[in-house]
């Protein structure tokens with residue numbers, strides 16, 4: 469579960485002080501596909517970046533699976549971050565690496581001694597020599613990459629470079645890389661904004677399938693209402709730095725209270 473308590477984010481320079489998030493309170497339950505919607509500049513990106521401490525809140529706290537991650541030291545935070553995958557509008561792939569190497573990168577960043585093999589008891593792994601551990605990690609990485617290639621349906625592109633892929637295929641690779649560490653949370657920052665509507669639909673279908681199969685909690689920030697309608701079970705509306713509405717997606721769509729929400733959903737319902 470992700471709990472955000474009284475979170476405020478203020479940017480300050482010599483002359484100005486801007487409060488971008490004001491007293492945000494949110495609870496995102498395990499397995500949710502939680503949409504955060506709002507107009508441009510409302511604070512969506514800042515909020516999602518606070519969830520993995522890419523931005524440090526000015527005050528308030530972020531709790532993931534019961535752990536307050538707000539003031540963790542670098543080492544503990546990097547451990548927590550392995551449990552939080554993130555994908556971006558611009559995909560952020562390594563252009564000089566093949567698809568399979570991009571996906572493996574999600575695991576490469578974990579030190580041999582911190583690696584947790586999926587098919588092995590942790591004590592068994594711990595008792596191995598460094599070289600044996602390295603071998604296990606190599607084999608496990610290979611296995612995981614082929615499993616993920618299958619999930620994203622790009623087994624035939626394993627040796628391709630990102631420049632040879634379409635936008636939708638690149639985002640699939642980014643999703644696989646984010647899932648390599650089996651995170652319990654996947655943060656999606658405008659993940660489909662650069663894609664056409666058909667490709668968006670296929671990425672959303674993939675995210676939904678992954679959510680159903682792995683129970684990963686997905687947080688999506690977007691200004692695209694079809695994204696929320698398509699896959700989110702819950703939604704929060706952010707406007708001028710504050711959460712102005714939240715609840716089950718169908719309920720917020722039907723019984724919204726604010727003018728901003730009405731504008732965002734375009735009065736379609």
Ligand SMILES: Nc1ncnc2c1ncn2[C@@H]1O[C@H](COP(=O)(O)OP(=O)(O)OP(=O)(O)O)[C@@H](O)[C@H]1O
Pocket residue numbers: 479486488506507508509510511512513514515691
């Ligand atoms: N580093 C920063 N310093 C000062 N102000 C910032 C900084 N980062 C963001 N802001 C301001 O915070 C506000 C919220 O930005 P944010 O990117 O979170 O909004 P958003 O809802 O994601 O917008 P969009 O949909 O356009 O991406 C904006 O007014 C932005 O100018």
